[in-house]
Amino acid sequence: MKDRRRREVVSISWSRFFCFTIFVVFSCVLFTGFTFSSFRLFGETFRPVLISSWRNSAMEAISDDSTVSPSIEIRETVIFPDQFVLFLYYPSSFPLFTKDDLHCSYFHPNSTQPELKLPPVWIDIQNPNHQIIRCPVSSTGVVTSLSLKSKGHLPSTPTPASWDFLVYEAVLDRDNTTIIFVKGLNLRPDRLADSSRYECVYGWDFEKPRLLLTSEVISAAQEIVRCKTPLSVLSSLNKSIKVSVKVKRRGILHSVARLDYRLESDSGDQKKYEMCVCTMVRNQARFLREWVMYHARIGVQRWFIYDNNSEDAIDEVIESLERSGYRITRHVWLWIKTQEAGFAHCALRARQSCEWVGFFDVDEFLHFPSGISLQNVLRNKTFGFDQLGELRISCHSYGTIRA
Numbered sequence: 001m002k003d004r005r006r007r008e009v010v011s012i013s014w015s016r017f018f019c020f021t022i023f024v025v026f027s028c029v030l031f032t033g034f035t036f037s038s039f040r041l042f043g044e045t046f047r048p049v050l051i052s053s054w055r056n057s058a059m060e061a062i063s064d065d066s067t068v069s070p071s072i073e074i075r076e077t078v079i080f081p082d083q084f085v086l087f088l089y090y091p092s093s094f095p096l097f098t099k100d101d102l103h104c105s106y107f108h109p110n111s112t113q114p115e116l117k118l119p120p121v122w123i124d125i126q127n128p129n130h131q132i133i134r135c136p137v138s139s140t141g142v143v144t145s146l147s148l149k150s151k152g153h154l155p156s157t158p159t160p161a162s163w164d165f166l167v168y169e170a171v172l173d174r175d176n177t178t179i180i181f182v183k184g185l186n187l188r189p190d191r192l193a194d195s196s197r198y199e200c201v202y203g204w205d206f207e208k209p210r211l212l213l214t215s216e217v218i219s220a221a222q223e224i225v226r227c228k229t230p231l232s233v234l235s236s237l238n239k240s241i242k243v244s245v246k247v248k249r250r251g252i253l254h255s256v257a258r259l260d261y262r263l264e265s266d267s268g269d270q271k272k273y274e275m276c277v278c279t280m281v282r283n284q285a286r287f288l289r290e291w292v293m294y295h296a297r298i299g300v301q302r303w304f305i306y307d308n309n310s311e312d313a314i315d316e317v318i319e320s321l322e323r324s325g326y327r328i329t330r331h332v333w334l335w336i337k338t339q340e341a342g343f344a345h346c347a348l349r350a351r352q353s354c355e356w357v358g359f360f361d362v363d364e365f366l367h368f369p370s371g372i373s374l375q376n377v378l379r380n381k382t383f384g385f386d387q388l389g390e391l392r393i394s395c396h397s398y399g400t401i402r403a
């Protein structure tokens with residue numbers, strides 16, 4: 001009898017223990033669900049929210065508890081002598097800002113109130129998802145940012161890059177090498193530099209060396225570096241990859257360049273135009289129509305206009321010429337005092353569709369007194385040559401010149 005009681009007592013104890021265990025497990029599952037997931041209870045949805053305790057003081061001043069979509073990103077900023085440039089990235093479906101939407105705001109360090117608000121100098125569309133905002137330069141030591149007139153704010157402004165030393169463009173050439181445009185190397189224009197002093201660097205964050213790819217530099221001259229492109233970069237076709245140059249005893253240069261895998265052009269197996277022209281302009285919209293129409297009469301078929309920070313109506317003039325049937329395109333070129341680099345960039349863009357490319361300014365006109373066409377001049381001058389790299393012509397001034 002005693003043995004049976006003991007067995008009954010033991011049996012009851014294990015049963016209670018089992019029920020208690022089930023209760024504890026169920027309680028833990030329920031608590032975890034409320035903490036880390038979403039539950040609907042009495043028609044309401046509960047979700048955990050993470051709140052950052054850090055806020056940029058400049059952004060706090062203009063936020064007013066209203067934010068722009070977090071998909072909008074200020075990717076880069078660059079300080080030029082006469083302007084402060086911000087590069088905005090948008091999601092594909094988001095409408096782009098206009099000058100009427102934005103302020104350039106200027107703050108003293110650690111201040112929450114803007115010292116000054118000014119309208120942007122100009123806004124350009126780099127491509128459907130990228131926009132360039134040009135703000136006036138303020139006094140030294142002032143933080144420049146963007147704010148919305150509708151009481152919203154943009155994400156924090158990254159540390160600005162100086163134009164003195166900057167990698168500013170990168171293009172994938174047709175032989176799969178990368179061509180990098182660099183400000184500040186100060187290489188001689190008449191000879192190649194020692195390429196062993198440089199390396200090309202690919203990645204997203206140049207502060208993290210373990211996440212970077214490096215490649216050999218093939219050649220370097222003036223402001224252009226050519227290097228081998230890593231196979232993983234070629235196969236990814238990721239346009240967010242940044243490119244820079246590492247200089248011995250100086251380190252990796254600051255970069256705003258993202259690899260352009262394919263410059264847009266009038267592609268085709270056969271070159272479409274016998275004669276094209278590249279030029280660079282700044283606030284010369286009033287001269288452009290005459291220059292284009294004149295050269296169309298003597299045989300130019302295609303125009304590439306590199307706009308170097310114009311503030312006039314050049315985009316409207318170009319659109320009007322395009323509607324009139326002229327094959328003309330405008331390309332934003334922010335980089336000051338880089339005409340030769342811009343022409344090299346244009347040559348890369350034009351060579352798939354153009355047999356010949358001319359480089360001259362909008363105040364320069366080709367003149368043939370005999371009335372011969374430009375195509376006939378080219379055929380006469382190149383007759384008998386199997387290979388000919390370039391033709392040069394004399395330049396003569398006419399009209400009134402004021403000293």
